[in-house]
Amino acid sequence: MQEKKKQMTKEEKKKVKEEKDAAEAKYKFCQVDDRREQVGNFRVEPPGLFRGRGEHPKMGMWKRRVYPEEVTINIGEDAEVPECPVPGHRWGRVQHDHTVTWLACWNDPINVRDLKYVFLAANSQFKAESDLAKYEKARKLKDYIEKIRKDYMKGLKSKDKVKRQMACAIYLIDRLALRAGHEKDEDEADTVGCCTLKVDNVEFLDVGDDGKHEVKFDFLGKDSIRYENVAEIHELVYSNMKDFSLKTIDGKRAKRPEDLLFDGMSATDINQLFKCYMPGLSAKVFRTYNASITLAKLLREQTDAQQRYSGKPVEEKKADYDRANKEVAILCNHQRSVPKGHAGSMDKLNEKLKALVEEVKGLKDDFKKAKAGEHKDAKGKVVAAEKVKTKLDRAQERLKKLKLQRAVKEDLKTVALGTSKINYMDPRITIAWCKAFETPIEKIFNKSLLSKFHWAMTCEPTFSF
DNA sequence: AGTCCCACTTAGAATTGTGACA
């Protein structure tokens, strides 16, 4: 296969691609009411070895092929049933459920109780509506957050241990943007969230002369991504959590490292409580809220700090945005593994930088000579000082840019900016910022994001989250 | 009250496409 690709000419490759696109075209769109919508994933997963993330108990299991007979199609009563693409087979079921958005579903062969779905693409109206609702809900939290914070600070002093556990957990969800953390099965990777933290996952650092109360969190979260953070927390949260780590809620026995830190409550309880404050409020809303409000705050600080921010070069404004984005990503613990070949390309960059430094050095000498009218070119002609100066300036500019590039690359090697951009930061904050400070939105959102966030494009430059 | 089921969002890795640069 590899060799075949290499042997193909440009035209042949193009033709193969066109044929493939044409064959797929009919699966890529569908009709929803009066709209033509793009379909997201339209293929069942091919058979193969299941990997899973982290230490998954089912790692290496054979993931068998899924047949059309296992697939349920969900379409309108009047819609034509799509032809089954596998010769000699037929769809398992065709239904017409108007309360769900999916077009097809089947059971996951690895985890038979789980379902896999064909949904519409990110730019569809269904997704746009729920995206808008998500961010509006997060904005609404602004009206309730003060009361919620006041209450959990009070809850920390409650006589009721369950109430204190709830208060601590909500504190962590709010201040550290932790996920809720539901119970998990034996046959899944052993990961935790806020409510499923184990005694082992927290270490209480000694209170120093500065009076700071610090806890070191160390656990595997979603996707077995490690969360490692020394966080300063309120004295009362510190003392409560320390207490919870020592003995069970009924006080009957000492806790073991693998015991639940919050053993008297669960994520469901927390969400129940949130409903008392605001309709639809749940733990995950805090991540959206905190990500969005942090982005808004950081952008505001940057622009407030400088006069005529609009006049700044676009590249620098983009760098400012990325810095804010990075802080949000760190808050949400969005990590990536160091890109393959990072060290190698770093070496290359350093090599290039070294050469450029030499070049600048040489040009500086040339400039000195040129000012004295002593610098000559290869043909022995005297070169004007201004000409050398221009060259020197350009080289210095390139050097500056390259140094910045190196710093950014090293800085972001383990940070994933994309996840917060796609899922957490209200796009209207970004769009308003672009409008207010004359930055083309295309510099910040790629083609996919532009179409995903189409619903937000008309927002005012004064939009405030 | 606890468990299960379902539908949806969120996640990083792998794969593929591209454009800048030598």
Place this chain on the structure above:
DNA sequence: TGTCACAATTCTAAGTGGGACT
């Protein structure tokens, strides 16, 4: 005009949370 790095897209796993069921 090919190479390489990075960006974009695809893939599918792994969360969340509501509600039904027991």
